[in-house]
Amino acid sequence: MTSEWLARDVAARPLPVAPETIDRIIVGDSAPIRQLKRLIAAVAVSDAAVVVTGPTGAGKELVAEALHRASGRSGPLVAVNCAAIPAELLESELFGHEKGAFTGADRARIGRIEQANGGTLFLDEIGDMPPALQAKLLRVLETRRVQRLGSNCDTPVDFRLVTATHRDLCQAIERGDFRSDLYYRINVFTLCVPSLAERTCDIPMILARMISDHLCQNPAADAPHFDLSAIRALAAHSWPGNIRELKNVLQRAFVMLPGRMVTARHVRDNLLGMAMPDPEGDDYALPEAAPLGGDMPDPSAFHEALGKLGDIDLRGYIRDIEVAMIEAALDKRCGNVAQAADMLRLRRTTLIEKMKKFGIRRGLDA
Numbered sequence: 143m144t145s146e147w148l149a150r151d152v153a154a155r156p157l158p159v160a161p162e163t164i165d166r167i168i169v170g171d172s173a174p175i176r177q178l179k180r181l182i183a184a185v186a187v188s189d190a191a192v193v194v195t196g197p198t199g200a201g202k203e204l205v206a207e208a209l210h211r212a213s214g215r216s217g218p219l220v221a222v223n224c225a226a227i228p229a230e231l232l233e234s235e236l237f238g239h240e241k242g243a244f245t246g247a248d249r250a251r252i253g254r255i256e257q258a259n260g261g262t263l264f265l266d267e268i269g270d271m272p273p274a275l276q277a278k279l280l281r282v283l284e285t286r287r288v289q290r291l292g293s294n295c296d297t298p299v300d301f302r303l304v305t306a307t308h309r310d311l312c313q314a315i316e317r318g319d320f321r322s323d324l325y326y327r328i329n330v331f332t333l334c335v336p337s338l339a340e341r342t343c344d345i346p347m348i349l350a351r352m353i354s355d356h357l358c359q360n361p362a363a364d365a366p367h368f369d370l371s372a373i374r375a376l377a378a379h380s381w382p383g384n385i386r387e388l389k390n391v392l393q394r395a396f397v398m399l400p401g402r403m404v405t406a407r408h409v410r411d412n413l414l415g416m417a418m419p420d421p422e423g424d425d426y427a428l429p430e431a432a433p434l435g436g437d438m439p440d441p442s443a444f445h446e447a448l449g450k451l452g453d454i455d456l457r458g459y460i461r462d463i464e465v466a467m468i469e470a471a472l473d474k475r476c477g478n479v480a481q482a483a484d485m486l487r488l489r490r491t492t493l494i495e496k497m498k499k500f501g502i503r504r505g506l507d508a
């Protein structure tokens with residue numbers, strides 16, 4: 143049963159779970175992410191096993207979390223990274239052990255599979271699970287019972303299995319590294335998480351969420367502000383590390399450009415490149431107030447608008463905006479150029495230069 147089949151099937155059906163639950167966890171509104179969220183909503187309420195695939199850092203663990211939250215299961219979400227635990231410890235980690243089961247087992251310990259009872263077991267990097275454990279896991283899935291190391295008794299378990307891997311499991315089966323019978327057990331549904339490069343229009347939304355999360359955890363932090371050129375530079379990057387890489391870029395921006403307007407040059411030189419930014423801030427250092435003041439549209443709004451447009455005369459459009467804003471500031475300050483320059487956060491001489499360039503005479507002739 144493939145995602146394509148499911149995609150066709152769910153397109154026409156009402157969603158079984160509130161989409162807000164999934165929206166809160168998975169940020170993004172691009173077509174591939176909207177499709178992924180619909181699939182999660184459709185699959186979440188069943189008990190079927192799900193394999194989540196996708197490149198590293200794309201958000202596979204978040205998909206497991208969304209599946210769990212939307213499933214309504216009352217038990218916990220228990221996550222185990224099979225690649226991060228040494229093979230010799232993974233067995234007791236998953237299955238638990240009785241006291242004295244092996245040297246050093248000085249007390250009994252419940253395994254992660256039992257911990258997930260009533261909830262969801264998320265096995266990350268299942269493609270890295272040693273073959274002997276694959277056989278044991280298969281037995282648990284078939285019998286719905288688990289046996290701790292050193293015990294003769296089986297304990298019944300009820301969990302929903304979600305697995306993830308960045309490996310191609312079909313190739314692993316061909317190489318003999320992964321059991322095909324386990325593959326068919328764990329792979330009732332496949333959910334593919336798109337790479338960030340396939341959904342760069344989600345970058346402004348993801349950045350906004352990451353900034354607000356960062357500010358929640360560090361209320362004293364001074365957030366950087368990404369202008370349209372910065373967003374476009376971010377969208378042009380190839381993102382081999384996907385959202386994890388974007389998170390790192392934002393962390394660098396918090397450290398190197400706090401409270402400053404981040405431009406395309408900063409993105410290229412200081413955030414994707416590692417050069418230190420100019421400490422003086424030749425860009426527009428921001429005062430405490432909102433960068434554009436009052437009700438001005440956020441520059442990121444253009445990102446979406448531009449996506450829907452065909453060709454645009456960018457220079458002409460920006461010139462019209464500049465002229466309109468300069469004239470509005472001069473009106474507001476009754477033709478006083480110095481005060482209008484303050485309002486626009488420009489040097490007086492810079493404003494005069496612009497006025498001459500655009501042929502705006504108001505306030506210059508007096």
Ligand SMILES: Nc1ncnc2c1ncn2[C@@H]1O[C@H](COP(=O)(O)OP(=O)(O)OP(=O)(O)O)[C@@H](O)[C@H]1O
Nearest residue numbers: 168169197198199200201202203204308348385386
């Ligand atoms: N849509 C999203 N919105 C905001 N943050 C996200 C989103 N998707 C992923 N992240 C963040 O990106 C980081 C990587 O996500 P996650 O660990 O889920 O990726 P992964 O695909 O499981 O990575 P790996 O392949 O290395 O296991 C995490 O810090 C996660 O919180």
